[in-house]
Amino acid sequence: MQKTSSLFVAVCLGASFGAFALTHATAQTDRYAAVSEDPHLDVIPRTDVEAARIAAVVAPPQDFTKPQQFEELSGGAATVRVKPDADAFSQPSGNIGFEQELEFKVGNGLFRKIWVSSPSSTLASDGLGPLYNARSCQRCHIKDGRGHPPEEGAENAVSMFLRVSIPDEAAGIADIQDYLGTAPDPTYGTQLQDFALPGLPAEYRFQVDYVERPVTLADGTVVTLRDPTYTAADLGYGPLHPEAMLSPRVAPQMIGLGLLEAIPAADILALADPDDADGDGISGRPNIVWSGEFDRPMLGRFGLKAGMATVMEQSAGAFAGDIGISNPLFPDPFGECSTIQDACRNAPHGDGDERGFEIDQAGLDLVVFYSRNLGVPARRDVGDPQVLRGKQVFHDTGCASCHQPSFVTHRLNDQPEQSFQLIWPHTDMLLHDMGPGLADNRPEAVANGTEWRTPPLWGIGLTQQVSGHTMFLHDGRARSLLEAILWHGGEAQAARDRVVDMPKPDRDALLTYLESL
Known part of the structure; x- marks a missing residue:
């Protein structure tokens, strides 16, 4: 896979189609020049004065005796008050206008809508499937939070599915626009x-x-990890390809997506260190994906491996893959049915009425607006001494090397809710090698089989309240934040080992800090 991945990077970075080479001597700014722009945003360029102010604001903290200015406002002016119930992730951006709030509510209705099969008298809601994982967006992103992984022995998944693909060499992929790494x-x-x-x-x-596996911490505490094995059982259409690769995915939380989309690509790329030039053991790199929406390579931001560039593409892909709903970006009326699945492709579908697609551009725009504007709840207890101590442990341990605390979003002409906000997502949006323990061994665009995008941590302390569980990581194997930390490997191995070795009061403070996010 490395050969093909290098080819794709070279093409995406402006190399001619006859010369697929990317030398290590290429300067960082040149290496990612072709994806440093943000064609999905109507940007007002920063002034030099603004850039200097931003650099100072997002610099690592030096004083851990008090909170940083505006640290409690995780989503900047878009931050919302913390509701005391499961609706904490379902509020509109705190700075949204009245008319936009109405648009948000209509989008919420479409996000929650139960789709039905065709033909149906409810022409605005037909087109489900023929194959699907859920009948609505909300069925996976329950309460706009994390999905519900199945327990061992469950008959089917809840908010979880398996991606599948084969190595691109086995399929003879030649068209760079179709390249997905697999x-x-x-x-x-x-x-x-x-x-x-x-x-x-x-x-x-x-x-x-x-299979349960005990891990003993330095103070004698024993934590039991669950090592999962995933099986695609009772296959309905014959065997998988002999080289098929499976990757489990739990639906992630939805808050703050518009703010993540508004972070300047150049600011994310500036954090990349693919060759570990600074020698700190962290070599984050961007995923570079082909955007069908903009017909060009772009920085991947969304999905567990950053395989989608925009909220629009992520939403449209989910409609097609998860619910089987055609849309302007994924127009096939039969969803994911392959050419071999004849009965599936020939089943009735909801295209052909005045919508054109099963969800048209107007409907898709409403769902995207809703998804962009799910507000990030405010931090809790930012000035509590235990939280402040945990914050220092977080930085001293090296967690902030990947979980970048803060960014300032672009100044935007047409998205006031996301424009020029100091936000605290605790992610660098980059890919990192997380070691063999978390590997799915399935590439996705530039991402290889051991790499995952650093997930945002904002809202993580409200997971139990919103989702009714505390299951973390891409497949929900971790039943607590501590288990999630202990699964870290690869680039995060050193930080993980520091947590294993640290005194219990420091570890407790670290977990208290994470629960305040």
């Missing part, structure tokens, strides 16, 4: 669906089995 499985496409319309078999039954 190619679809010839029968099952890029995602396995565990539901189907009547008369059609589902593609599989999701199965997970765990």
Whole structure:
């Protein structure tokens, strides 16, 4: 896979199609020049004075005896008050206008809408499937929070599915615009669906089995980790390709997506250190993806491996892959049905009425507006001594090397809710090698089989309140924040080992800090 990944990087960075080479001597700014722009945003360029102010504001803290200025406002002016119930992630941006709040509520209705099969008298809601994982966006992103991973022995997944693909060499991928690091499985496409319309078999039954493994911390505390094995059982359309690669995915929380989308690509790329030039053991690098929306390579931001460039593409892809709903970016009326699945491709669908697609551009725009404007709840207890101590431990341990605390978003002409906000997402939006323990061994665009995008930590302390569980990581294997830390490997191995070795009061303070986010 490394050969093909290098080819894709070279093409994306402006190399001619006849010369696929990217030398290590290329300057960082030149290396990612082609993806340093933000064509999805209407940007007002920063002045030199603004750039200097921003650099000072996002610099690492030096004083841990008190909170940083505006630290409690995780989403800047878009921050919302913390609701005491499961709706804490379902509020509109705190700085949204009245008319925009109405748009947000209509988008929420579409996000929650239950789709039905065709033909149906409810023409605005038909087109489900024929294969699907859920009947609405809300069914996966429950209460706009994390999905619900299945327990061992469950009959099917809840808010979770398996991606599937084969090495691109096996499929003979040649068109750079179709390059995804892997190619679809010839029968099952890029995602396995565990539901189907009547008369059609589902593609599989999701199965997970765990082996428990104890980890002993330096103070004698024993933490038990769950080592999962995932199986695509009861395949409905014959065997998978012999080289098929499976990757489990739990639906992530939805808050702050518009703010993450508004971070300047150049600011994210400035944090990249793919060759570990500073020698700190951290070599984050961007995922570079082909954007069908803009017909060009772009910085990947969304998805667990940063495989999508914009909220629009992420939303449109989910409609097609998860619900089987056609849209302007993914126009196939039969969703993920492959050419081998004839009955699936020929099943009734909801295209052809005045919508054109099963969800048209107007509907998709509303869902995207809703997704961009799910407000980030305010921090709690930012001045508490235990939280401040945990914050220092977080930085001293090296967690902030990947979980970059803050950014300032672009100044924007047409998105006032996201414009020029100091935000605290605690992510660098880059890919990092997380070691063999967390590897799915499945590439995605530039990301290899051991790399994952650093997930934002804002709102993580409200997971139990919103989602009713504390299951973390890309597949929900970790049942607590401490378990999630202990699964870190690769570039994060040194930081993880410091947590194992630290005194219990420091570890408790670190967890208290994380729970305040």
